[in-house]
Amino acid sequence: MSRLTASWHKRAETLPWARAAGPTWLQIAAVVSIVGGVLAVTVVGLAIEESNSFIVYLAVVSAAVIALQLSGLGRWISETFTSHSRIAAVAGVAAAVAFPFTQGGSGYWVRVFASIGVFAVAALGLNVVVGLAGLLDLGYVAFFGVGAYTGALLGGARLGTIDVQLPFPAVVLIGGAVAAGVGVIIGAPTLRLRGDYLAIVTLGFGEIFRITVNNWTGLTRGPNGVAGIPDLVVGPFDFGERHELFGISLAGFTNYYFLEIVLLLGAILVFTRMDQSRIGRAWVAIREDETAAEAMGINTTRLKLLAFAIGAAMAGVAGTVNSHVTSQVSPDSYTFIESILLVAAVVLGGMGTVPGALLGSTLLFVIPEKLRAFQQSRLLLFGIALILIMRFRPQGLIPSRRRTRELQADDPSGGDGLGAPRAGPVPVE
Amino acid sequence: MTVATAVDTRLDARPVLQASGVIKRFGGLTAVGGVDFSVLEGEIVGLIGPNGAGKTTFFNCLTGLEVPDEGRITYRGKALPRRPHAVTKAGLARTFQNIRLFPDMTALENVLVGRHCRTRAGVLEAVTRMGRFRREERESLSRARELLSFVGLPSSGDWLARNLPYGDQRRLEVARALATEPGLLLLDEPTAGMNPHETAGVMALVRRIREQGLPVVVIEHDMRFIFGLCDRVVVLVQGKVLTEGAPAEVQANPAVVEAYLGKPA
Numbered sequence: 001m002s003r004l005t006a007s008w009h010k011r012a013e014t015l016p017w018a019r020a021a022g023p024t025w026l027q028i029a030a031v032v033s034i035v036g037g038v039l040a041v042t043v044v045g046l047a048i049e050e051s052n053s054f055i056v057y058l059a060v061v062s063a064a065v066i067a068l069q070l071s072g073l074g075r076w077i078s079e080t081f082t083s084h085s086r087i088a089a090v091a092g093v094a095a096a097v098a099f100p101f102t103q104g105g106s107g108y109w110v111r112v113f114a115s116i117g118v119f120a121v122a123a124l125g126l127n128v129v130v131g132l133a134g135l136l137d138l139g140y141v142a143f144f145g146v147g148a149y150t151g152a153l154l155g156g157a158r159l160g161t162i163d164v165q166l167p168f169p170a171v172v173l174i175g176g177a178v179a180a181g182v183g184v185i186i187g188a189p190t191l192r193l194r195g196d197y198l199a200i201v202t203l204g205f206g207e208i209f210r211i212t213v214n215n216w217t218g219l220t221r222g223p224n225g226v227a228g229i230p231d232l233v234v235g236p237f238d239f240g241e242r243h244e245l246f247g248i249s250l251a252g253f254t255n256y257y258f259l260e261i262v263l264l265l266g267a268i269l270v271f272t273r274m275d276q277s278r279i280g281r282a283w284v285a286i287r288e289d290e291t292a293a294e295a296m297g298i299n300t301t302r303l304k305l306l307a308f309a310i311g312a313a314m315a316g317v318a319g320t321v322n323s324h325v326t327s328q329v330s331p332d333s334y335t336f337i338e339s340i341l342l343v344a345a346v347v348l349g350g351m352g353t354v355p356g357a358l359l360g361s362t363l364l365f366v367i368p369e370k371l372r373a374f375q376q377s378r379l380l381l382f383g384i385a386l387i388l389i390m391r392f393r394p395q396g397l398i399p400s401r402r403r404t405r406e407l408q409a410d411d412p413s414g415g416d417g418l419g420a421p422r423a424g425p426v427p428v429e
Numbered sequence: 430m431t432v433a434t435a436v437d438t439r440l441d442a443r444p445v446l447q448a449s450g451v452i453k454r455f456g457g458l459t460a461v462g463g464v465d466f467s468v469l470e471g472e473i474v475g476l477i478g479p480n481g482a483g484k485t486t487f488f489n490c491l492t493g494l495e496v497p498d499e500g501r502i503t504y505r506g507k508a509l510p511r512r513p514h515a516v517t518k519a520g521l522a523r524t525f526q527n528i529r530l531f532p533d534m535t536a537l538e539n540v541l542v543g544r545h546c547r548t549r550a551g552v553l554e555a556v557t558r559m560g561r562f563r564r565e566e567r568e569s570l571s572r573a574r575e576l577l578s579f580v581g582l583p584s585s586g587d588w589l590a591r592n593l594p595y596g597d598q599r600r601l602e603v604a605r606a607l608a609t610e611p612g613l614l615l616l617d618e619p620t621a622g623m624n625p626h627e628t629a630g631v632m633a634l635v636r637r638i639r640e641q642g643l644p645v646v647v648i649e650h651d652m653r654f655i656f657g658l659c660d661r662v663v664v665l666v667q668g669k670v671l672t673e674g675a676p677a678e679v680q681a682n683p684a685v686v687e688a689y690l691g692k693p694a
Contacts, residue, residue, distance in 0.1 A: 270556055277555035277562070278541070278548050278569070281534070285542045288531035295492060295525075297517035297546030297609050310552070 027080045028087055034077060035091040043102045046109050046366075054370045096261050100254045111253040112369055117260025118322040120361040121267045123345045124354065125314025128271065130343065131352035131400070132280060133307035134287025135191070136199040138339050139206020143312035145213065145334035146182050147175040147319025149220060151229070152329045155320075158228025161219055168232050172320050179316020180309040187308035191301065194290065206339055214331045225330025232259075232324050239324070256325045263321060267314055268354050274310065275352075283307055284352075348389055350396025359397055443506060444469050445613050445644050446491070446521075451500030453483075453490055460486040461497070462668035468613060468644050473635065475659035475676070476648045479689055483668040484648045485526055488617055492516050492523050505612065518546045520612035524602040524619060526648070532591035536582060536601050539590050540573035543608025576604040580634060596627040603634065614638060616647040620654055632658055656680060664688065 041061060048054045068074045081088045100110045122144050129137050154174060156165025166174070190201045213220045220226065232239040232255075239255040274280045282303050285293040294300045323329050341364055349360025368378055389397070444467040453461040461483045468474050476484050489495040491502060493513035502509045509516055522543075531539050548569060554562040577586055580600040585593060590601060599619055606614060616635070620628040632654055635645055649655045655662060656676040663673040666688045672679060679685055 273556045273558065274552070278545050278550060278565070279552065279555055281538055281542050282545050284534055284538075285531050285545075288533055289529050291494070291513075292525065292529035292531065293542070294513045295494065295517060295523060295529075296543050296605060297514050297522075298542070299512075299514045306552070 027084055030077070030080055031084050031088050032091050034081075035088065035095050039095040039098065039102075043099070046370075048370075051371055058367075093261070093265070097258070100257055107253045110257045112365060114253055114257040114260050114325055115322075116362050116365045117257065117264050118318045118325065119342075119345070119365060120358050121260075121264055121318035122315045123342055123349075123357040123361045124264075124267045124271050125311040125318070126342050127311075127346050127352060127354075127357045128274065128283070128314070129307050129311035130346055131357075132275060132287065133283040133304060135304060135307065136195070136202070136343075137308075137311070138199050138203040138336070138343065139186075139209070140202070140311070140315060140342055141334045141336075141338040142186075142206045142209035143179040143183060143315035144319040144322075144338075145209055145329075145331075146179045146312075147316030148323040148329045148333070149213065149226065149319075150175040150178050150316070151320030151323035152226040153219070155324060156230055157226045157328075158230070159221070159224075159226060161221060161226070165230075168234060168324075172317055175320030176313040176317040179319070180313035183308040183312025184305055187305045191304045191308065203336065203339075206334075206336060210331050210334050213334070220331070223331060225328055226323075227328035229323050229327045229329070231327075232256075253325075256321075259321065263317070264358075267318075270310075270314070271354055279303065279306065344386060348386065348396060350398040350400060352400040353396075353398055356396050356398040356400070445472075446502070446504050446646075448491065448502045449500060451487065451490055451497045451502065453486055453495055453497050459668050461490060463500070464665070464668070464670055466663060466670070468646055471639065471642055471644055472660045473639055473645045473647065473658055475655040475662040476646060476665060477650070477652075477655055477662060478665035478671075481667075482665040484665055485617055487665065488523065488615055488646075488648065491615065492521055514546065517609050517611075520610075521615060522606035522609045522611035522613075523615040524599070524606050524617055526617040526621065528595075528598050528602060530590040530598055530601060530605070532589065534590060535586060536577065536588050536590055536593060536604075537570075537573055537586035539601055540576055540604050540608045541569055543605040544569040544572065547608075547610050573604075573608060576607050577601075579607070579637070580604040581630065596623055596630070599623070599631065600634065603638075607638070611643065614643055614645045616645060618648050618650065620649065620651050628654060652680075 045054065045057055045061070048057055065074075068077070099113065103110055122140070125143075126137065126140050129135050129140070151171055153162045154164055154166045154171045155168070186202070186205050190198060190205070193201055214222055216222070239259070282293065282298045285296065285298060286300050286303060290300055345360035345364045346357055347360075348356075348363065349358065350356025368382070371378055371381065446466070446468040448464060448466040451461055451464045451466070452459065464483075464487055466487070476487070478484055486495060490497040490500075491509070493509065493511060493516040496511065504519055504521060507519070509521070510519060531542065534542070548565045550560065550562040550565050554560040574583075574586065577583055580603050582593075582597055582600055582604065585597060585601075590598060593601060603614075603616070603619070619635070620631050623631065628651055635647065635658060639645060647655075647659070659676055661673065662676050662679045664671040664679060664682075664685050671684060671688055672682055674682075
């Protein structure tokens, strides 16, 4: 199978459309129509009520994507998107904003996608920790929980334990800061561990969080959770109400959906800019070879802590907002399986990339939602899908630029004139 | 182009690096048993010895990867810090015996990582792209390109380090070390596994580095390299300095031949 794809890749190289080519207007038109097409495919797919039909639809769409990939067009598309990334970004945001208007006033899928937005922000945060710095964190959902509880307790929950209601922006900042603080507290003693050991210890800390929240009834009301978190009201705008826009009535959740888009854009901005900075390079260097990174002048302890803190802060912010969306928080939302889902989203989508984390979170949310009929075997199917992807596409669905290059690059001294010339005149003994 | 920006150009009688009585034990094994070692300004010092003589362990003691059990190491008059990253920041840069590049980063990115300890932009500056961020990135980038050209890899910047040919990987390690603006460069077997042609290329590179005024310490097994390049050679045998001196003296010393080949029967 992999040999087959390899030979196809080789053939695809020689096809005329293998590289980003064609007039600029055509490329831009292609980017815009592909983004529009993705929106259309999503909307049509979501409208399919019946599970079996949805599976058939999913299979057809997957087959089409694989066919595109094999024909070499997939390569052209990814090159085109890379060279017109700004236009692609604008088109993507436009499609995301347009989505609620396709739902005919129904809030169901808008609500699911608002949750995906939250999940994606957390996945991007985890992507800093796992994808960039290479620190496997299996208790990551704890930071999400810290943010959620901060949001619930400071956001004026009816059934809370602290009688305050701070303004929303303040709550978001505090939620992010508290989560970052917890990240540093957990990270300081554990980050001297590497690889599997770190994974096990973070797993332990995740459980400690859940159990603490379950038992600290004075603050968290234990297993009952904190309920009655009010809808956000910023100025005269109540996020819980229906609003009319362009004559289309939008469900209450649409407001949160738009808030999530803004939040997600912020997270994407933070992620990409960190990635393309000296700090991002240092993280990747630590992932690649920690000893060499340290020997090259990188304070690895400090940078690993920073990765933990920034990842935790992103999860914390996502959690804070989510507590208002769900209107209640309880310990059973922050179990080990949630951490695993987040890691799966990052690995499935492609480590270290923004589109990967977005696609991973979307698939992990939408597919279970659609396969409700298979409640019993859902996790089994999910596991099989993960195994298949790891077998046939270990780099993730949307691999990072660095990993793509690894798969494309040939030997640079391969006689194609790309080889590095030797330095200066070589003295002969 | 200048390589050594951290070097004090005034003539200085004090040694650049001074190590005295360095001892490193691993359990019952004494890997380095009381080594005195010094490097003067502008010198190329060769460190040779049979396998297991403790050369790399001694390097690790110098660069903070190992903490010596005893002994004192000073760099330009100051005691060396403990952590490896602090040692690098103080001005000692090294390459590794087994190449330790960042394989999934491009050649250019590898060199840029070396710039980390000479730049300072923080999280806020990285996210907002304000303050010193843009200036630093621009400077680091042009510096990294210069260094790639300097070591002879001007057009390899976009290649992943893992995909470079072996000899180029060694050169890239040198460029990465130079990017930290060292005042002393430590090379651990820079020509290991190279053919004579490639070895000659690296010799030329080390000479050009010295011409910039940067002192170099080099561990090597290639005697043509050592005797053709070094101003002074230190022979390490079983963790102790057997002898040191000009290459010709060392080469003529029967004890050195004996250490490598054993006593004639």
